[in-house]
Amino acid sequence: MKTLTRSLFIFLGLVIGGGAIAYAQVPPAPLVEFPYTGNRTAVWIVAQLHILFAAFILGAPIFAVVSEWLGYKNQDPKYDRLAKEVTKVTVILYSMTALTGGLFIFVLLAAYPDFTTWLISHFFVIFAIVYPLLFILETFILYTYFYSWDSMKGPQKARHIALGVLLNIVGTVTLFAIDGPTSFMNTPAKAVEGLSLVEYIQTAGLWDKMANFSWMPLNLHRMVGNVTFGGFIAGLIAAYMYMGAKTDEDRSYYDWMGFVGNMIGVGALLFLPFMGYLLAYELCDYDASICPYMMADQLSMFFEMQGAMVGLIFLASNYYIWLSMKRIQGVEKVRMSGMVMIAVLLIPAVMGVAWKMFPPPEWQSLLFLAALVFLPPILSRLPGLRFTVSAFTMIKVGFLMIVVADAIWMTPHGFVATQAMATEHNELPSWASELALMPAKNAAAFTLVFLTIVNYILYNRAIRQGTIIWGKIDFASQFVLIFLAFSAIWTMGLMGTVRSLTRKYFHVYNLVPDFTPEAFTPTLSYSAWWITGVTIVFFAVVSFSIMVTLRPGSGQKADAPQGIPVPAGGK
């Protein structure tokens, strides 16, 4: 027995030894070089596509379950139909998320094998256990949620909604889990006193690496971004379906769906600049040199483009409200206090000066803010100040101020691609340099948000006082919905590019250098080509999915007939 055991050990030893020698003889695989795009851009394309699909499958269920709950609460089948249609498209696109996710790992391993192995080894539990398990669980819940829609009606509806909530909880945890390694690449945990960063990371635990500077800001930013995404994609679905609708019932329903999608998208969008600001603030707090790199140096023109995009998105979303109001009968009777109009005209200047004197979150800055928000309704009750303006005048003044706010938001310190090239011929004169500083930018962002809220208040007054006729909206509004979806997604791509590029020539900032020849900041133009390409591919797939699942123009009957016209404020 002993001999047999020994022989077995010797045999195994020989096999292993021989195998090891044979393996050692195998020449290392040549490094992969992706044709035309190069390795970095190949990873970029696949990663961005994956993130767009992932954002959709995480954002759309939030939108769907809220809609389903509203339908249940108000006993309104429109909401339930909306939720189901969005979920139907989500189920189709779920497979695309998995496909692009798998492709992402393959491309990453092929292009950057050493770094990928290094990252996986540091987040092994996340990549090998937590993430796959969560993904499987999410898949299981999503399919159960969708396929039990019709069977869990009536008394079981609450349970079905609970399933939807569970789906969103698992989705959010999945997002948080994968954001750990992503944010770690931007802001790896800071070393403790006496240790170098390399030494510290070797000994740091998983939680230390996950809970880094930018983890929670990235989680919040992506969560809000995903809700915006879900809303605008619902608007896109509505626009396609409205364009293909054959009956007044369908047009009425998809007109309403577009409005709801836009409202959710815009509602979340209002928080997005502040979430983005929080993320940028944490990045700068982690390493102050990131700030000039983003705002004044190589990436400054990326932010100029972002300013233009955000401005256009706010203009378009408010234009949609304008078009929506134009089809409300009796809207001409709606009026608003003239004091609000005066406040709107004063906002950029007053808040710019106030935030210059008292930067947020100092309490005095909030005092100015509160005064601008609450004083107009109080003052308008005083005799002699009770003048009113029509809703259309108010909105037009609002648009004027949106253009002003956009102009402030977009005005850079200098039209230069890098600080090193700054001269007096391309920089703001010193007396106007405040225009490019944060107080002015914050005032512009606040103006955009404030005006959008005022416009929604006016819209609500209009539908309470008048009659809204669904299905009769200006056809141009459908292009506005498509514009919003396309532009929001393009901007997501742009800012994702910025976040990745803030790592400069590192895979993991200050920790793992990127020695490949592609470790440089690409031009904005080059980036724009790829961002546009990825957005178009994403739109092509989403459009195809909508065509396949919902078949616009097929004349299929709605789940519940919709009456037109619908009384304003009616359920």
Add this chain to the structure above:
Amino acid sequence: MAEQSLTRNIMKKGVIGVVVGIILVVAARATHFPEVFQFMFFLYAMLGALVFILLDAPTMPRLEGAKAVIGLIIFYAVLSGAYIGGASILPQYDPEDEKGKIDKVLKMRKAMSEQGKAEELIARAKELNDRAASIEKQLQSLGGGAVVVDDAAGSSSGAASGDLVALGKEQWELQECYNCHKLFGQGGKKRGPILDNIGNLMKPEELREKILDPKSWKAEGFDKQYEKGKMPDKYKDLMFKAEVDALVAFLATLKDASVNTPKPIKMK
């Protein structure tokens, strides 16, 4: 009728936009805005005009079937073209500028990352050096050793220190110190003190201390920046000793007393 109304709308708002744009340009020129900003203000005025044209535009006719599909394709193409075009007309950073920089910054790290090879070479070199020293010692003890005076090293010390300062200036560029510190009238945006006279205010070892531990010194009047830790605490991890030496050597030469460099205050 609708077309006439649209044309009139475009004409009216367009003219107003141009007039407002011209007023903005004239005002911007009078207040010393560079031309590129004057052009930008004109574009803002035209954006405003476009917005008001759209607000008063007549209702768009419904598109159906193939017309709707073609309309959509054209719309996507216009959007894509506008975004690529818009991004391309803005000033573009030249990656070639950065490529050279990155190569220089990562050169030493790259050499070190070739694990095994580099370490092995260093170990071998050290071993050979030790053996040579031991042989030399033996020869000296036998009385046959020749003392070699390194004339070349001595004579080139001036040139070497000049090289060191040049390397330090290069480090200034590579580490992008100019983003926060103004020097020779260039760079800096109030994040860090102007450094033209720092060589008169700090000794080389103090400069080294500040670079490796930013909390060790504070510039007078920069309390807020100091409290917020604006100077990154990363150079001890990112820079090699030789690179820090070079940067210190360069900073020590900055002795322009006509520039008011804030006084450094020892904090640690």
